[in-house]
Amino acid sequence: MIRQVPTDVYAVVIAFMVLVTAQIAVGANTHDWRVYGLALANSFLVAAAAGHIQNKTLSPPGQGKGDGK
Numbered sequence: 001m002i003r004q005v006p007t008d009v010y011a012v013v014i015a016f017m018v019l020v021t022a023q024i025a026v027g028a029n030t031h032d033w034r035v036y037g038l039a040l041a042n043s044f045l046v047a048a049a050a051g052h053i054q055n056k057t058l059s060p061p062g063q064g065k066g067d068g069k
Contacts, residue, residue: 011050015043 019039028035 008047008051011047012043015046015050016040019043019046 016039019042020036023035023039024030
């Protein structure tokens, strides 16, 4: 079952768990829905940034075939 989950979704879930844990650790109210909503929105940004950094690491700019050099 875990092998069927796309890497992007897995990254969002891990980022969500880390962000919620960090908010609870600094004293956020665990019954406030805004903590979880903000963590979910931020987890998409974290996962997208991580994916973009990974793509840039594997194929740096200027190293591709279509860049005119």
